[in-house]
Amino acid sequence: MAIETTDDTATRWHGAEGDPVVALAHDWNGRLPWIDDFGARLADEGFRVAVLDLYDGRSTTDDDEADALLRERRADLPGALHIVSEAIGEARALGSEQAAVVGFSMGAGIALTYAAQGSIDAVVAYYGAAPHSTATGPRVPALFQLAEHDDWSGREAPEAYRERLEAEGFDDVEIRHYPGAVHGFQNAQVPGRYDADASAAAWASTVAFLREHLRPAG
Secondary structure, three states, X not given: OOOEEOOOOOOEEEOOOOOOEEEEEOOOOEXXXXXXXXXXXXXXXOOEEEEOXXXXXXXXXXXXXXXXXXXXXXXXXXXXXXXXXXXXHHHHHOOOOOEEEEEEOHHHHHHHHHHOOOOOOEEEEEOOOEEOOOOOOOOOOEEEEEEOOOOOXXXXXXXXXXXXXXXXXXXXXXXXXXXXXXXXXXXXXOOOOOXXXXXXXXXXXXXXXXXXXXXXXX
């Protein structure tokens, strides 16, 4: 599959203004339809959801092309953090008092880096980890949704991350592994990685976690 490009690069919004805001940061494949569906479902749970575009309208299901897009994004991490900040700021200006970021793989690293700034109430990291450059972990509740096995080269393994924060006096970090699942198990556009059972279980625990820490109405 060649990289697809669209002029629709603005953040896509789901849910009612004023509800707790959840920003979704996509994986290395870009903003594919599955993450919009994920956002719409979260909105049905009482959240104001911002589905971010971190690739300027580009997306792909080809690993080599996705890797090239990932490298480009990594070269401008401040730009990615600005996109997250702009979306959360827009929602807060319209009444959303609480905020979380849910990130997937590449987006998980961005979510954890943003959370380390301490400006949100919760973070969920799907099959992702904090870059070693993230000097301090977020002092906000964190949930890691992980495959059975993964490679954390160049990043801090979630278990080490949790141990470090616990040593620093912060113990609200939860780690879940899904047996048989592989990296990317939530992405329904990549059949070789998508796992319906792991996806459903992780969805349920994500909603419960966000409900606990953001307390939406209803």
